[in-house]
Amino acid sequence: MIAEPFRDRKFRHELFPGSPALVALSEETIAVVLQHEAANALRRRKRRTADLEAFRNAVAVIVANLAHVIAFPGSDTGAVILPLGHPRGHRADHLPGFRESLKATVEALEAVGVLSIVWPDIPSHATALRPTEAFRREVHARDIGAPSDFLRRLVLDPVCLTRKDTFKRREELTVPAGVEADTIRAEVRVFNAWLARADIDYDGPDMIDTDDRLLRRRFNLPPRVEDPCLRYGGRLFGGFWQTMKRSLRGHIRIDGEPIAELDYGQILPRLAYASVGAEPPPGDLYDLDLPGPSDVQRCVLKKAFNTLLFSARRLRAWPLEIADALPDLGPDNPVSVARFRRALLRRHPALRPVLENGVGHALMHMESRVLCGVLRECTDKGIVVLPIHDAVLCPVSAVPAVKTIMETQALLVCGCSIPVEAKPLSGADLRPSSSVLSPMNTTGHPDLLSAA
Structure with a gap:
C-alpha cells in the first residue's frame, strides 16, 4: 500500500x-x-x-x-x-x-x-x-x-482555482468573474448552510471537531491550459470527515443513526470510457494482467492507471511512490511504464485515445458535477450526506434513497451507468426494516425510501 x-x-x-x-x-x-x-x-x-x-x-x-x-x-x-x-x-x-x-x-x-x-x-x-x-x-x-x-x-470564497507549478507547489489563482462562478458559489453556500444545521455527532475515541463542516469547491487548472476557467477538477474539499481515518468514520452519527459509505465503483475509468463512447468490460477495471508477481495491491494499480489518465505527455518513468510499490520482475527491474501501458491496453484497448492525453482533470470535473448533483438532490429531499470526492456518508436508513439518487445523477450527468456500492461503517444492518419505511423520518421530511 x-x-x-x-x-x-x-x-x-x-x-x-x-x-x-x-x-x-x-x-x-x-x-x-x-x-x-x-x-x-x-x-x-x-x-x-x-x-x-x-x-x-x-x-x-x-x-x-x-x-x-x-x-x-x-x-x-x-x-x-x-x-x-x-x-x-x-x-x-x-x-x-x-x-x-x-x-x-x-x-x-x-x-x-x-x-x-x-x-x-x-x-x-x-x-x-x-x-x-x-x-x-x-x-x-x-x-x-x-x-x-x-x-x-x-x-x-467557496470557489477555489489552483494550479501546480513544476515543483508540484499549488498556487491559488483568481477565480474568473461571471455567472458560472456565481452559480457555483451559491450552490456551495447552500450545501454549507444545510450541513451547518444538520444533526451530526461523533462518539469515537479521538477528539474530533464536529463543527468543522465548511466545504469549498476546488478547481485545478492543468499546466497546458493558459486561461483561467472552471472546467477542470472541482471536487468538494473540507469537513472533518474527509481527513479522518477510515476506521474512525464508523463513529459518526447523523440524526442519531449509524452511517454507511456509498461510493461509485471505478468512476474515473468508467468516465474515460464514456468520453470515448464505449462500454467498459465486466469485472474490476483495475484488474490487469501484469507480468511478474500477481499480489500487486489494488491501490497501486489504481494510482498507476490514473497517472496515465492525468499525464499530458508520454511517460518514461513512474513517480517514485508508484515505482517503489509496483512489483519487481527481477533485480532493479520493476514494472516499467511501457509494460504497464501494454497490460492496460490489452484490457482496455478503447482507452488508447485518452491515455497520456491529460484528460484526467476533465474527467474529475465530470465526477465533481455528479457529486454536486447528488448533494443538491439530497439537500432538496432533506437527507444529510457528507461528501468524500467520489463517495458520500449517509444515515443507514437513507441508503436505498441515496443509492438511487447517485445512480440517477451519474446517468444524467455522464450518460452512463456507474455502479454504487454501500458499505456499513459501524456494523449496522443495511437491509430495509419496518422502521426505515415509516411515513416520516427523523428530520421531519416525507419518507424518501418508498418514493425511491
Whole structure:
C-alpha cells in the first residue's frame, strides 16, 4: 500500500476565537506582542486605527489555529501551513492583517514564545507554524478544547482555482468573474448552510471537531491550459470527515443513526470510457494482467492507471511512490511504464485515445458535477450526506434513497451507468426494516425510501 506521509495541517482563515476563554487568550497574546514591540523599539510609528485592527485580527486567527491544533490533534504533524512571502496556499490577502505585515506579525509571535516558525528547506514546501509547549500549557490550563470554543467566519470564497507549478507547489489563482462562478458559489453556500444545521455527532475515541463542516469547491487548472476557467477538477474539499481515518468514520452519527459509505465503483475509468463512447468490460477495471508477481495491491494499480489518465505527455518513468510499490520482475527491474501501458491496453484497448492525453482533470470535473448533483438532490429531499470526492456518508436508513439518487445523477450527468456500492461503517444492518419505511423520518421530511 502507498503510505501517506504525515502532513502539516491546512491553515484555516475562517477560525476565530469563539469562547470567553479563547478570546481572553487571544487578547492577552495581542497585549504581550504590543509590549514586546514597545520594549524593543520595533516600530518607529504608532499603528493607525485600521492597521491596529488588522494586526489584532491576524493574531486572533493565528491563535485560534494554534489552539485548534492542540485541542483536536489528528494524524498530521501538529503544525499549520501559513505561507509567508509567496501566494501558496489559500488566497487571503484580502483579509485584514494577512498582507505585507503578516511576516512581521508571525515573527513577533515567535519572539514572545507563542509559536515556532518552520521555514521550508526545499522549494516544494511552505512555511509552517508550530505551537510552543508554553502555549500548549496555556490552552490546556484554560480548558480550551470544544468545538464551541471556535467561531467560523465565512471569509473565504467557496470557489477555489489552483494550479501546480513544476515543483508540484499549488498556487491559488483568481477565480474568473461571471455567472458560472456565481452559480457555483451559491450552490456551495447552500450545501454549507444545510450541513451547518444538520444533526451530526461523533462518539469515537479521538477528539474530533464536529463543527468543522465548511466545504469549498476546488478547481485545478492543468499546466497546458493558459486561461483561467472552471472546467477542470472541482471536487468538494473540507469537513472533518474527509481527513479522518477510515476506521474512525464508523463513529459518526447523523440524526442519531449509524452511517454507511456509498461510493461509485471505478468512476474515473468508467468516465474515460464514456468520453470515448464505449462500454467498459465486466469485472474490476483495475484488474490487469501484469507480468511478474500477481499480489500487486489494488491501490497501486489504481494510482498507476490514473497517472496515465492525468499525464499530458508520454511517460518514461513512474513517480517514485508508484515505482517503489509496483512489483519487481527481477533485480532493479520493476514494472516499467511501457509494460504497464501494454497490460492496460490489452484490457482496455478503447482507452488508447485518452491515455497520456491529460484528460484526467476533465474527467474529475465530470465526477465533481455528479457529486454536486447528488448533494443538491439530497439537500432538496432533506437527507444529510457528507461528501468524500467520489463517495458520500449517509444515515443507514437513507441508503436505498441515496443509492438511487447517485445512480440517477451519474446517468444524467455522464450518460452512463456507474455502479454504487454501500458499505456499513459501524456494523449496522443495511437491509430495509419496518422502521426505515415509516411515513416520516427523523428530520421531519416525507419518507424518501418508498418514493425511491
